[in-house]
Amino acid sequence: MGRVVRLKHCGVCDRDLPATSEYFQRNRAQCDGLQTRCKVCSHVRTGRPAGRGSSDDIESQIARELGMSRHDVVATLESALLKLRAHPLAHVLFRNLEG
Numbered sequence: 001m002g003r004v005v006r007l008k009h010c011g012v013c014d015r016d017l018p019a020t021s022e023y024f025q026r027n028r029a030q031c032d033g034l035q036t037r038c039k040v041c042s043h044v045r046t047g048r049p050a051g052r053g054s055s056d057d058i059e060s061q062i063a064r065e066l067g068m069s070r071h072d073v074v075a076t077l078e079s080a081l082l083k084l085r086a087h088p089l090a091h092v093l094f095r096n097l098e099g
């Protein structure tokens with residue numbers, strides 16, 4: 001109790017993570033000694049400059065974090081949706097999801 005964990009915002013995946021070397025790679029050039037992007041985002045090289053995520057849709061973001069291709073994410077999603085829609089109670093499920 002009482003141990004304050006400082007959080008550091010990753011501008012790439014938009015998450016607040018503990019500002020430790022467990023989540024962020026060390027970088028002496030940074031004032032806090034840690035990279036501005038988290039380890040997950042650092043490991044994946046998109047070739048795009050950080051912070052310009054407007055062309056990144058949610059599928060690409062999830063694919064990157066899971067180490068899948070965007071195609072696989074979409075294909076998995078679509079096949080799961082097809083299975084769900086085929087279920088007799090699918091209309092109830094989707095009605096509930098829409099609130």
Ligand SMILES: [Zn+2]
Nearest residue numbers: 010013038041
């Ligand atoms: Zn990140």
